Amino acid sequence: MLKAASLSKSTYYFEINKPDIDIKNEELIEKIKDIFIENKKRYGVRRVTAELHNQGIVVNHKKVQRIMNKFELKATKTKIKYHSYVGEVGHIADNIINRDFEASKPNEKWTTDVSQFNCPFGKAYLSPILDMYGTDIVAWDLSLSPNLEQTKRMLDEAFRKNPNIEGLVFHSDMGWQYQHNYYQERLKEKGIIQSMSRKGNCIDNCIMETFFGTLKREMFYGHEQEFKTFEQLYQAIGEYIDYYNNRRIKGKTKWMPPVKFREASMLALWYNPINLSRKLGTYQNPGFFQKNPIYF
Numbered sequence: 001m002l003k004a005a006s007l008s009k010s011t012y013y014f015e016i017n018k019p020d021i022d023i024k025n026e027e028l029i030e031k032i033k034d035i036f037i038e039n040k041k042r043y044g045v046r047r048v049t050a051e052l053h054n055q056g057i058v059v060n061h062k063k064v065q066r067i068m069n070k071f072e073l074k075a076t077k078t079k080i081k082y083h084s085y086v087g088e089v090g091h092i093a094d095n096i097i098n099r100d101f102e103a104s105k106p107n108e109k110w111t112t113d114v115s116q117f118n119c120p121f122g123k124a125y126l127s128p129i130l131d132m133y134g135t136d137i138v139a140w141d142l143s144l145s146p147n148l149e150q151t152k153r154m155l156d157e158a159f160r161k162n163p164n165i166e167g168l169v170f171h172s173d174m175g176w177q178y179q180h181n182y183y184q185e186r187l188k189e190k191g192i193i194q195s196m197s198r199k200g201n202c203i204d205n206c207i208m209e210t211f212f213g214t215l216k217r218e219m220f221y222g223h224e225q226e227f228k229t230f231e232q233l234y235q236a237i238g239e240y241i242d243y244y245n246n247r248r249i250k251g252k253t254k255w256m257p258p259v260k261f262r263e264a265s266m267l268a269l270w271y272n273p274i275n276l277s278r279k280l281g282t283y284q285n286p287g288f289f290q291k292n293p294i295y296f
Helices: 009-016 026-038 045-054 061-070 148-161 181-189 202-220 230-246 258-271 273-281 286-291
Strands: 109-112 115-119 122-131 137-143 169-172 193-196
Touching: 026 045, 026 061, 045 061, 109 202, 115 202, 115 230, 122 148, 122 202, 122 230, 137 148, 137 230, 148 181, 181 193, 202 230, 230 258
Parallel strands: 109 169, 169 193
Antiparallel strands: 109 122, 115 122, 122 137
16 A cells, blocks of 8 residues: 555654644643633634733644634624614714724724614613724613613713713714714713714724624623523623623734723823834733734
C-alpha cells in the first residue's frame, strides 16, 4: 500500500504515532468550553478568540473555529418586530444621522427604539437608549404597554445619569412617541438635536436593531416559556443589560466591555486625545495589543 501511494515507511509511522489532537489541545479545549459556558453560549468564534487573547493565550481564530465546530459549540441564532409608526401625528425631524453611526466620543450620538417580547403572561415592550460610541445601554425601561409613560421613565433615567449633554444627536424611527410634543420638548430643554429614520427604512437605525437581535438571540429565543411573569422577564433583561454593558466584549470596543471602553475613552480624552488609541490598546492586556496593532 505504501508503494502504491508512493509513501515512505517513516511517513506512515509518523502519522500513526502522532499524539491525538484533542489530548494535545486538552487545556485549550477546556478554556474554550469554559468561556462559551460562562457567557451562556452567547459567544461565537471571534469573541471566544478575543477573550483567549485577553487572558494571554495566543491562538489563531481558525484553530478556535475547528475546536468549536468539533464540539458543536454554536452561538444561538435571530425572529417579529414591533412597529410604532402610526402615521404623522407630530413633527418629523430630519435624518441627521443618515446611517453615520460612528461617534468620536461618548454622549455624541444616541439612538432608541422599542422591541416586543411575546411571553406566556402576554406581551412586554423594551425601550432602551444606546450610545453609538461604545454601544453601551445608557437607560432602559420595560413595560406591559408601549405608552408615553414608558418613554418618560426612560428619558428621566438617561438625563439623571447624564445631566450635561447639550449638542447630542438623538436618533430614532418615526414612532408616534418620538413625534409626540412631550418627547420633543424634553429634548429641546436639554439642547439635544433630534434625528429620525426615513419611513420604512429599518437600516437607518440598524445599530439599534442589531442590539435587539443580539439580546433576543442570547437571552430570549428558546427560553420564552421560562418567563411566566413580567417580573421574571424584567429581572432577566436587567441581568443581561448589566452583562452586556460590563462584561460582554466586542471588536468595536477593542475587545473590552462597552462600559470599560467608555471609561477608558473618557479618561484618555481628558488627558490627551492624541493618545486615545494607545491608551485603549493597553487598557487590559498590554502585551497582546502591542503585538496586534491590527486592532487599531
